[in-house]
Amino acid sequence: MPHLLFYLFAAFAVFGAFGVIINRNPVSSAFSLIACFVSIAALFIGMNAYFIGTIQVLVYTGAIMVLFLFIIMLLDLRAEERRPINLGSALAGLVVGLTFLAMAGAVLVRFPEGGRGMPDLASPSGSDVHELGRVIFTDFNFPLQIIAVLLVSATVGVVVLCKKELH
Amino acid sequence: MVTLNEYLFLSALLFAIGLTGVMVRSNVIVIFMCLELMLSAANLSLVAFSRFGAIDGVPIYSAQVLVFFIVTVAAAEVAVGLAIIVAMYRAKRSTDVGDMVTMKN
Amino acid sequence: MIDLAWFLLLLPLGSAVLGGLFLRRWGALVGLISVVSVFATLGISVQLLRSLPAAPEPVTWIDVPGLKLQFGLILDRLSVGMMFVVTLVGALVHFFSLGYMADDDARGRYFAGLSLFMFSMTGIVLADNFAMMFIFWELVGVSSYILIGHYFLKDSAAEASKKAFLTNRIGDFGFMVGILMVWGLTGTIAFGPLEEAVKGLDPGARGFLTAAALLVFCGAVGKSAQLPLHVWLPDAMEGPTPVSALIHAATMVAAGVYMLVRSEVLIALSDAGQVIAWIGGITAAFAALVAVQQDDIKRVLAYSTLSQLGYMVMAVGLHAFDEAMFHLYTHAFFKALLFLGAGAVIHACHHEQDIWRMGGLAQRMTVTFATFALAGTAALIAVPGTSGFASKEAILEAAYQHNHTLFWIAAAVAFLTPFYMTRLVVVAFLGKGRSEDAGHAHEVGLGMLIPLVILAVLAWTSHLPFVAKPLMAQIPHHDGGHGHGEHASPVGMISLVALIVGVLSGTLLYWNKERDPLRIPLLRHKFWIDEIYTVIVKGCQDLTGHVLYAIDQLILGGALVTGGAKLVSSFGSLFRRVQSGSLQTYGFVMGAGVLVLLAVILMGN
Numbered sequence: 001m002p003h004l005l006f007y008l009f010a011a012f013a014v015f016g017a018f019g020v021i022i023n024r025n026p027v028s029s030a031f032s033l034i035a036c037f038v039s040i041a042a043l044f045i046g047m048n049a050y051f052i053g054t055i056q057v058l059v060y061t062g063a064i065m066v067l068f069l070f071i072i073m074l075l076d077l078r079a080e081e082r083r084p085i086n087l088g089s090a091l092a093g094l095v096v097g098l099t100f101l102a103m104a105g106a107v108l109v110r111f112p113e114g115g116r117g118m119p120d121l122a123s124p125s126g127s128d129v130h131e132l133g134r135v136i137f138t139d140f141n142f143p144l145q146i147i148a149v150l151l152v153s154a155t156v157g158v159v160v161l162c163k164k165e166l167h
Numbered sequence: 168m169v170t171l172n173e174y175l176f177l178s179a180l181l182f183a184i185g186l187t188g189v190m191v192r193s194n195v196i197v198i199f200m201c202l203e204l205m206l207s208a209a210n211l212s213l214v215a216f217s218r219f220g221a222i223d224g225v226p227i228y229s230a231q232v233l234v235f236f237i238v239t240v241a242a243a244e245v246a247v248g249l250a251i252i253v254a255m256y257r258a259k260r261s262t263d264v265g266d267m268v269t270m271k272n
Numbered sequence: 273m274i275d276l277a278w279f280l281l282l283l284p285l286g287s288a289v290l291g292g293l294f295l296r297r298w299g300a301l302v303g304l305i306s307v308v309s310v311f312a313t314l315g316i317s318v319q320l321l322r323s324l325p326a327a328p329e330p331v332t333w334i335d336v337p338g339l340k341l342q343f344g345l346i347l348d349r350l351s352v353g354m355m356f357v358v359t360l361v362g363a364l365v366h367f368f369s370l371g372y373m374a375d376d377d378a379r380g381r382y383f384a385g386l387s388l389f390m391f392s393m394t395g396i397v398l399a400d401n402f403a404m405m406f407i408f409w410e411l412v413g414v415s416s417y418i419l420i421g422h423y424f425l426k427d428s429a430a431e432a433s434k435k436a437f438l439t440n441r442i443g444d445f446g447f448m449v450g451i452l453m454v455w456g457l458t459g460t461i462a463f464g465p466l467e468e469a470v471k472g473l474d475p476g477a478r479g480f481l482t483a484a485a486l487l488v489f490c491g492a493v494g495k496s497a498q499l500p501l502h503v504w505l506p507d508a509m510e511g512p513t514p515v516s517a518l519i520h521a522a523t524m525v526a527a528g529v530y531m532l533v534r535s536e537v538l539i540a541l542s543d544a545g546q547v548i549a550w551i552g553g554i555t556a557a558f559a560a561l562v563a564v565q566q567d568d569i570k571r572v573l574a575y576s577t578l579s580q581l582g583y584m585v586m587a588v589g590l591h592a593f594d595e596a597m598f599h600l601y602t603h604a605f606f607k608a609l610l611f612l613g614a615g616a617v618i619h620a621c622h623h624e625q626d627i628w629r630m631g632g633l634a635q636r637m638t639v640t641f642a643t644f645a646l647a648g649t650a651a652l653i654a655v656p657g658t659s660g661f662a663s664k665e666a667i668l669e670a671a672y673q674h675n676h677t678l679f680w681i682a683a684a685v686a687f688l689t690p691f692y693m694t695r696l697v698v699v700a701f702l703g704k705g706r707s708e709d710a711g712h713a714h715e716v717g718l719g720m721l722i723p724l725v726i727l728a729v730l731a732w733t734s735h736l737p738f739v740a741k742p743l744m745a746q747i748p749h750h751d752g753g754h755g756h757g758e759h760a761s762p763v764g765m766i767s768l769v770a771l772i773v774g775v776l777s778g779t780l781l782y783w784n785k786e787r788d789p790l791r792i793p794l795l796r797h798k799f800w801i802d803e804i805y806t807v808i809v810k811g812c813q814d815l816t817g818h819v820l821y822a823i824d825q826l827i828l829g830g831a832l833v834t835g836g837a838k839l840v841s842s843f844g845s846l847f848r849r850v851q852s853g854s855l856q857t858y859g860f861v862m863g864a865g866v867l868v869l870l871a872v873i874l875m876g877n
Contacts, residue, residue: 006169010177017181020200021188029197033204036181040207043174047218048226052234056210059238064203064245071249072196075256089856093190096863097183103870104179113219114172122224128231135228136235147239154243161250190859198855270853 005046012039026077030068037061048121051129174215181208193264195252199245206241210234275328277345280316280355280398283309284390292384299379306383307366310390314359320352330400344400346463350597354397354530357601358523361608362390364723365518368612371719372514372619382422382512389415389519396527401462402451405531409447409491412524413440419519420511432507439504443494450487454538457484467537478542485544488535496528496581499555503802505578509570513615516570521577521611522604529584529600533593540591549589553678556582558799560688564695565795567788568625569614572696576652577607579685583667586678592670599663602734606651606660609727613644616720617700620713627696628787632705637715640724645697647728653690653771662735668763679763687770694778703784 012035019032037060044053108114136144181204188201217230252262259266287309291302330344345351366386373379392415395408413436421433455461457480458469473481492498497505508520519525532539532548539545559578566572580603587596618625620637634641651660668686671679705711715721781789794800850861 003169006173010173013177014180014184017184017204020197020204021184021192026194026196029200033200036204037207040181040211043177043211044214047214049214049218049231052210052214052231055235055238056207059242060203060207064242067245067249068196068200071253075196075253075262077194077196077262089860090191092860092864093187093856096190096860096867097187099867100186100863101179101183103867103874104183105176107874108172108175108179111172111175114170114175116171116219117168118219119221120224121221121226128226128228131225132228132231132235136232139229140232140236143236147236150240151243154247158246158250161247161254186863190856190863193856195855264855267855268853270851 006043009039009042009046012036013043026072027069030065030072033068034061034065037065047118048124048128050127051132171215171219174219175212178208178212178215181205181211195255195262195264195267196249198264199248199252203241203245206237210237213237275345276316277320277325277328277347277398280313280320280394281391283313284387284394288384288387288391291380291387296380296384299377299383302380302383303366303370303373306387307363307370309387310359310363310366313390313394314356314363317352317356317359320347321356324349324352327400341403342401342462343404344462345398346400347398350530350533351397353597353601355394357604358393358397359390361522361604361727362386362393362518364726365514365522365608365612368517368615368720368723369512369514371717372615373512376512378422382419385415385418385422386515386518389419389524393523393527397530400464402454403461405534406444406448406451406491409495409527409531410444412495412527413437413444416440416508416519416524419515420508422512422515423510426510428507429510432504432510436504436508439501440494443490443492443501446487446490447494450484450490453480453484453487457481463534466535470537470541473541481538481542482544485535485538485542486547488538489532489544489548492528492532492585493551494528495531496525496585497555497578498528498551498582498585499558500801502555502559502578503805506571506574506798509568509574513570513611513618516574517608517611517615520574521607525577525581526584526600526604529581529588529596532585532588533597536593539588540593545589545591547589549586549675549678552582552585552587552589553681554582555579556586556685557681557688558582560685560692562795562798563692564688565788565790565792567628569617569627569630569696569700570611570625572627572692573607573610573614576610576689576693579689580607580652583664583682583685586682587667587670590670590674590678592667592674595663595666595670598735599667602651602659602663602731605727605734606648606658606731609643609724609731610648610652612720612724612727613640613648616640616716616724617644617713619720620716621707624707627700629707630700630705631703631707632701632711633713634701636713639715639721641701643724643728645701647731649693649697651731653693653774654686654767655771656768658732659735660731665763665767668767672763683766683770686767687774690771690774691778694775695782698779698782699785706786 016032016034016036016039020029020036023029023032037056041053041056041061044050044056185201185205185208188204189198192198192201213230213234217227217234220227220230255267256262261267287306291305295302295305325347327345327347330342332340332342334341366383369382369386373382376382389412392408392411396405396412399405399408417433417437420436421429423429424433451461454466457473457477458466460466460469470481494501505520505525509516511520539548556579559575559582563572563575563579566575580599584596584599584603587593587599617630617633617637617640620633620640621630624630634645647658651658654661654664664686668679668682671682705713797803852858
């Protein structure tokens with residue numbers, strides 16, 4: 001994908017991420033996150049991962065973030081009052097983040113394969129759903145079944161957790 | 168030509184931002200959202216590897232399968248997690264992390 | 273076939289076991305068994321004395337490389353002679369006890385104790401090595417404890433028996449260290465090989481030999497009640513009088529002297545003699561001085577024993593070993609006589625022991641008086657012609673030849689002895705009765721008189737050759753007035769003068785007196801030594817107690833226990849803060865932890 005588009009969407013993603021952690025209003029945070037996710041989906045599509053990109057939009061933004069917004073509205077959260085910022089924890093968080101970034105940078109600098117450009121695809125605009133589906137249902141069948149069980153148990157768990165006490 | 172390193176650095180950056188958010192914010196829902204951000208950053212690096220490691224013009228699909236699973240698990244996790252948060256809100260009438268501590272001292 | 277000599281040990285042991293463990297309830301029976309056993313041993317001793325057979329095979333106890341301990345018997349003239357004296361005096365005392373203890377309910381225990389004592393004493397005399405002697409040494413201490421504490425319901429008796437045992441123990445500790453030193457120096461503790469071994473020692477080891485000899489002497493200091501471990505003997509008079517006669521006059525206390533004579537070679541070939549002689553001399557003088565002011569008839573005799581033991585020890589120190597043994601034998605006879613006589617007097621006066629509450633007993637108890645005054649006292653104060661005279665002269669002679677200072681000390685004692693004995697006889701027997709009991713006294717029964725008479729005869733004759741020859745290879749004799757040419761020894765003159773002055777001054781001072789004209793608190797209270805010891809011992813104990821308490825409270829309790837607990841709890845408080853409950857803290861810690869891990873991994877590469 002052209003360099004420019006990459007940087008564009010990367011910038012959107014980063015700004016969205018910053019928006020999440022900076023906004024006082026949780027709804028604003030949620031919307032920033034949606035913007036971030038959509039940018040990431042764009043990046044996915046730019047890498048010819050069409051299925052994944054679609055999933056990112058459908059599930060992540062369409063379901064997960066919608067759920068977040070529902071809960072925020074349910075709990076009727078307002079913007080946080082200006083609490084005195086706990087300098088200690090803010091500093092700690094900043095330090096950890098920057099340290100991680102520095103370490104990641106140090107690793108990447110030494111990464112020999114890092115300078116590679118995208119190799120060409122055999123069928124760049126073809127659908128990858130078939131291939132992906134084939135791999136899932138053959139090589140990764142077992143994890144798939146387990147994921148199914150996981151979803152069922154999660155559903156049951158949610159129902160149980162949200163039950164009101166019966167008097 | 169976009170290099171692999173650029174994607175990876177972007178992923179690291181998003182991850183770091185998410186990590187910082189977890190530690191700095193005190194609203195539990197926002198903390199949760201930062202967690203999702205971290206997961207997405209991981210997804211990004213996976214897809215990057217999948218694409219850049221293409222062999223004979225075929226991407227490494229197992230990485231994309233992993234992304235698929237991660238997304239599924241993230242969904243389940245969010246569902247359960249938010250249910251818990253709702254339950255806690257009912258008990259404590261607040262979404263601040265500091266108010267949820269029940270340990271003495 | 274068991275050798276005859278072993279029966280000397282087995283008979284009293286059997287009697288003690290039977291009497292002490294099984295038949296204690298029938299006192300008279302135990303007494304009979306005890307008397308029979310001791311007379312039997314007397315018979316055996318006489319037989320052995322006549323034939324002096326070879327020693328029987330020793331019984332091996334421990335036999336490992338580097339250590340071989342045996343129980344064996346040594347049957348030379350010294351041991352068999354001593355055996356004879358011990359069994360003879362023992363037999364007479366047993367016989368006397370039948371009468372004296374006739375109305376005592378604990379007769380069984382008493383006679384069993386006496387038999388145990390005979391067994392232990394025999395063991396000491398016949399032992400052929402230091403280890404065996406030490407074992408029986410301790411046993412004799414046990415028997416003494418049992419017998420002194422016979423009237424244990426009386427507090428003073430119980431205290432006295434403990435005091436005896438503990439004081440002896442102190443001496444025995446030195447003894448034990450001495451034995452170990454001897455073993456280390458010579459490689460042997462059997463008396464037979466010891467002589468050769470010591471003679472073969474390197475002259476440079478003389479210092480060690482002296483030290484070993486002095487440590488071994490510690491045992492004699494304890495057992496024979498020399499200064500400073502003499503304190504138990506006067507208190508031991510709390511026991512029944514026949515016990516005092518047998519154990520604390522004639523035999524057990526003499527065991528120390530016997531042991532020293534056995535270890536003759538250690539003393540003769542080292543420099544320990546000086547110390548030993550001086551301790552003996554000072555003890556003799558000290559005891560004689562204290563005896564002058566004692567009012568209890570048994571105490572006077574006890575201090576007299578101390579004094580005579582001092583003589584014997586002094587003789588040993590001056591390397592006059594034969595003289596010491598000679599005096600030991602004669603002293604055994606006349607001191608036993610004196611104690612038994614005192615026992616008769618006490619019995620007759622209904623257990624009155626204060627001489628100032630006696631008096632006029634000469635007419636009422638003629639035989640007792642005769643034996644006491646004319647035989648026992650005469651021998652003790654060394655009237656010429658008695659056995660006591662012969663043996664004491666021998667010692668004075670030896671002192672004169674080796675050490676003039678000690679001789680004059682001994683001569684002073686030779687003056688004090690007749691003085692306090694005359695005091696005793698005059699006050700207790702002569703004059704008028706000073707109390708009810710003395711007025712009603714009557715002569716004791718035949719059972720008690722016979723031993724007195726026999727001992728009286730011995731007091732006059734035991735120095736004569738036909739009695740003494742079998743006991744001693746060579747009877748030490750003094751040159752008396754007829755010099756052998758070189759110089760006429762003034763010893764005889766001086767001792768005679770001391771005797772006469774002592775008797776005269778005693779008679780003059782004490783004839784017909786109602787109470788003691790002399791009052792010397794220092795002597796009356798035994799130089800306050802008991803009180804000094806009490807303060808020292810109590811002081812040490814309290815100090816130790818305080819120190820230990822401090823250690824326990826501060827160090828063990830405070831530092832270790834409480835400190836340990838506080839340390840643990842402080843660490844706990846410290847680490848408790850990790851569990852803050854704050855989500856963000858947890859998050860931070862987790863994040864930091866991951867970073868650290870990553871760093872470690874990256875560094876590794």
